[in-house]
Amino acid sequence: MTGSTWQVTFKVYRQRTGEKPSHQSYSLDVDPDEYILDAVERIWAFHDRTLTYRHACHHSTCGACGMRVNGREKLTCITTIRSVTRNGGTVRIDPLRNFPVISDLVVDMGNFFLRMEKSGFDSVVPLDKANLPYESTITRVSEHKHEAERLADCIECGLCISACPAANTDHEYIGPAVLASIHLMYTQSPSQALIDQADHHTGLWRCHSAYECTQVCPSGVDPAWRIMDMRKKIIGNRIKSIFTRPNEDKKNA
Amino acid sequence: MINSKPTAIIIGAGFTGCALAYDLAQRGFDVTVVERGELASGTSGRTHGLLHSGARYCVTDPEAAVECIQENIILRRIAKQCIEFNGGYFVALDDADLAYAPAFFSQAQVCGIPVEEIGVKHALEAEPALSRQILAAYEVPDGAFDPLRLAMAFAASATQLGARFHTFHDVTGFLQDGKGKINGVRVTDRHADHSWEFNADITINATGAWAGVVAEIAGLSVPVQPTPGVMVAYEKRVTDRVINRLCEPDDGDILLPQRRMAVIGTTSFEVQDADYIPVTPDQVQQMHERAALLVPELKNVKMRGAYMSARPLIGGMMSGRSLSRTFKCYDHLANDSVDGLVTVTGGKATTCRVMAEKTADLVCQKLGWHRTCETAELPLVDYHLYYQTREVLA
Amino acid sequence: MPNQPEAKNWPRWFDPRSRSLGTFGFILNRITALALTLYLILHLIALGQLAQGPAAYDGFIALVKNPLFKLGELLVIAAGVIHGLNGIRIALNSFGIGVRRQRSMFVILMALAVLCIAFFGWKMFMEG
Numbered sequence: 001m002t003g004s005t006w007q008v009t010f011k012v013y014r015q016r017t018g019e020k021p022s023h024q025s026y027s028l029d030v031d032p033d034e035y036i037l038d039a040v041e042r043i044w045a046f047h048d049r050t051l052t053y054r055h056a057c058h059h060s061t062c063g064a065c066g067m068r069v070n071g072r073e074k075l076t077c078i079t080t081i082r083s084v085t086r087n088g089g090t091v092r093i094d095p096l097r098n099f100p101v102i103s104d105l106v107v108d109m110g111n112f113f114l115r116m117e118k119s120g121f122d123s124v125v126p127l128d129k130a131n132l133p134y135e136s137t138i139t140r141v142s143e144h145k146h147e148a149e150r151l152a153d154c155i156e157c158g159l160c161i162s163a164c165p166a167a168n169t170d171h172e173y174i175g176p177a178v179l180a181s182i183h184l185m186y187t188q189s190p191s192q193a194l195i196d197q198a199d200h201h202t203g204l205w206r207c208h209s210a211y212e213c214t215q216v217c218p219s220g221v222d223p224a225w226r227i228m229d230m231r232k233k234i235i236g237n238r239i240k241s242i243f244t245r246p247n248e249d250k251k252n253a
Numbered sequence: 254m255i256n257s258k259p260t261a262i263i264i265g266a267g268f269t270g271c272a273l274a275y276d277l278a279q280r281g282f283d284v285t286v287v288e289r290g291e292l293a294s295g296t297s298g299r300t301h302g303l304l305h306s307g308a309r310y311c312v313t314d315p316e317a318a319v320e321c322i323q324e325n326i327i328l329r330r331i332a333k334q335c336i337e338f339n340g341g342y343f344v345a346l347d348d349a350d351l352a353y354a355p356a357f358f359s360q361a362q363v364c365g366i367p368v369e370e371i372g373v374k375h376a377l378e379a380e381p382a383l384s385r386q387i388l389a390a391y392e393v394p395d396g397a398f399d400p401l402r403l404a405m406a407f408a409a410s411a412t413q414l415g416a417r418f419h420t421f422h423d424v425t426g427f428l429q430d431g432k433g434k435i436n437g438v439r440v441t442d443r444h445a446d447h448s449w450e451f452n453a454d455i456t457i458n459a460t461g462a463w464a465g466v467v468a469e470i471a472g473l474s475v476p477v478q479p480t481p482g483v484m485v486a487y488e489k490r491v492t493d494r495v496i497n498r499l500c501e502p503d504d505g506d507i508l509l510p511q512r513r514m515a516v517i518g519t520t521s522f523e524v525q526d527a528d529y530i531p532v533t534p535d536q537v538q539q540m541h542e543r544a545a546l547l548v549p550e551l552k553n554v555k556m557r558g559a560y561m562s563a564r565p566l567i568g569g570m571m572s573g574r575s576l577s578r579t580f581k582c583y584d585h586l587a588n589d590s591v592d593g594l595v596t597v598t599g600g601k602a603t604t605c606r607v608m609a610e611k612t613a614d615l616v617c618q619k620l621g622w623h624r625t626c627e628t629a630e631l632p633l634v635d636y637h638l639y640y641q642t643r644e645v646l647a
Numbered sequence: 648m649p650n651q652p653e654a655k656n657w658p659r660w661f662d663p664r665s666r667s668l669g670t671f672g673f674i675l676n677r678i679t680a681l682a683l684t685l686y687l688i689l690h691l692i693a694l695g696q697l698a699q700g701p702a703a704y705d706g707f708i709a710l711v712k713n714p715l716f717k718l719g720e721l722l723v724i725a726a727g728v729i730h731g732l733n734g735i736r737i738a739l740n741s742f743g744i745g746v747r748r749q750r751s752m753f754v755i756l757m758a759l760a761v762l763c764i765a766f767f768g769w770k771m772f773m774e775g
């Protein structure tokens with residue numbers, strides 16, 4: 001927080017349920033090191049109490065405040081105003097893509113959360129499985145009475161789904177977050193059920209390598225890598241099963 | 254006396270409102286929750302996220318400490334899905350801290366909090382990012398949780414029992430019969446600018462820091478003092494355990510690991526209006542300094558976010574840190590001769606379940622509906638299932 | 648409800664605003680795929696014409712010497728080279744190889760594509 005002041009115009013998507021959308025402009029004096037969410041909250045508090053938006057934790061653990069800022073998916077509680085505009089500039093704020101808009105900046109996350117549940121997403125994971133396999137993990141917690149753990153990276157913010165072109169056109173595609181969740185759960189406890197969910201035309205094979213998911217993820221999930229790693233595992237399994245005879249299958253089972 | 258299924262309206266879907274919806278639904282109530290924003294979008298969402306062992310309060314507020322450790326154990330059992338439990342350290346950095354240690358150690362035990370003195374060498378091995386200046390370390394069962402998911406887990410458990418949540422519904426008035434009884438609320442569906450009325454046998458004001466504001470709509474007064482504090486999140490998870498300063502509750506003495514972050518908090522000051530509290534640069538700077546005392550490498554770690562959260566402290570003659578952190582239920586029939594309304598406020602995130610239990614006990618007593626609380630036993634439903642039976646009012 | 652995923656949103660695939668390099672690869676692969684498919688159809692039609700005898704053949708060769716036609720063929724080569732090289736990147740990625748380096752792979756392969764196209768362009772227009 002520097003305490004300096006910029007004049008910024010915010011063009012915010014407005015829509016009452018079922019009615020025609022429009023953009024409304026609000027001119028604010030802001031500290032450029034404040035966050036976009038702070039500006040949205042200020043618009044609600046002092047300019048327009050009818051503005052609806054989702055938020056909870058204000059520090060990137062809950063995933064509620066995802067929006068599009070100047071067309072790009074952002075987690076608004078950790079996106080500074082300085083990073084998206086300049087003094088005297090305009091910032092356009094829209095709801096996430098590919099989720100039904102209920103009103104203004106509020107989208108319906110129901111279908112997405114239920115898909116995450118179906119993938120068995122457990123928000124708390126053992127510490128040594130929480131990071132991506134290509135990252136190092138220093139397990140500091142030693143001699144514990146129980147296994148060390150942490151909250152998983154995915155905060156279910158939906159930015160990846162909003163940015164994905166495949167998710168834009170196929171409502172059955174389960175989406176990057178869900179596939180990343182399947183991968184995460186698979187690394188902890190491999191199961192055929194997880195493979196069946198992923199190895200499906202609504203799963204891994206709907207991805208066509210735009211890689212926007214990893215670009216916009218604010219939490220280090222790297223869904224694109226997880227999707228490709230899951231493909232590698234599944235293709236690997238398939239190839240291995242060609243060379244394994246039925247007897248050997250029984251031996252290995 | 255109520256003979257058939259009683260109906261309840263809960264205003265506010267923070268921890269208290271969601272836990273209360275679950276408790277009342279379990280006791281057979283027909284529950285409707287109205288909340289002007291998203292779940293946990295008030296104080297609850299922005300809580301530091303510390304699952305208190307209670308050790309922080311064992312000397313200055315033993316009542317709160319005992320409540321904390323009891324609920325800590327219960328939440329670890331019923332809400333595993335959103336808690337990272339790796340324990341916590343209380344560390345002494347100077348002689349004043351060391352002088353506090355004996356009272357801390359004995360009081361913690363008196364309050365029933367498992368506490369163990371850890372050698373400095375061992376502490377530094379277990380948490381290498383800790384300041385080399387530490388003089389003593391004690392281990393306690395602290396943890397960290399995800400605020401939205403905790404509220405959502407209670408809410409999901411409530412909806413699976415038939416409770417209905419109407420988020421983005423703002424209470425604009427109370428339905429009063431003119432004879433001193435409140436029969437429900439008038440709300441605006443903020444999505445569609447549509448007004449509705451909900452009737453109920455009992456209405457519970459669970460709006461925390463806004464309890465006074467909401468009570469005023471009914472012409473009643475509840476002494477709540479919104480008391481915000483600042484929180485700063487950093488880009489690196491520097492410790493796996495919660496790190497507390499071994500001293501009487503002070504500013505910036507808790508450093509919490511959460512996902513890939515470390516979050517330092519907090520300060521304490523009073524405001525009139527909890528709707529928008531700007532983050533002040535000097536408080537952020539203060540947090541940077543306090544954080545660096547505990548974990549020096551944070552001096553070089555980029556700040557990820559900074560935000561303010563307004564505690565609902567029960568108003569009175571004392572201020573800020575000396576106010577009890579426990580909660581209070583107000584039956585407005587006793588206080589103001591207005592029936593049909595109960596207010597619950599105060600409290601901490603860690604004690605939300607027992608706040609709900611005591612409020613539900615009061616409500617059941619008022620209505621002559623004899624059911625006991627069972628929320629401490631069964632694990633909460635998967636938080637995702639909050640969306641399973643949701644209706645979106647058009 | 649508005650803003651839902653729908654098949655009719657497909658034109659948005661080609662909107663590069665606020666997108667990164669991965670999407671440019673995605674867009675290029677689709678455009679080149681369509682171009683190559685169109686070329687294949689035209690090619691088959693042209694071959695069909697040629698099966699009608701020497702007069703048709705001579706007429707066709709005259710057409711092909713037109714510089715505009717050569718430019719068209721260069722575009723086909725460009726489409727093939729871009730689609731092929733990007734395709735190799737995508738195929739490798741799908742086996743889990745190089746996913747974290749997909750951006751630099753794209754830049755390097757497209758630079759290679761530009762070189763190839765320049766080479767073929769020079770051969771076609773300079774050597775007749």
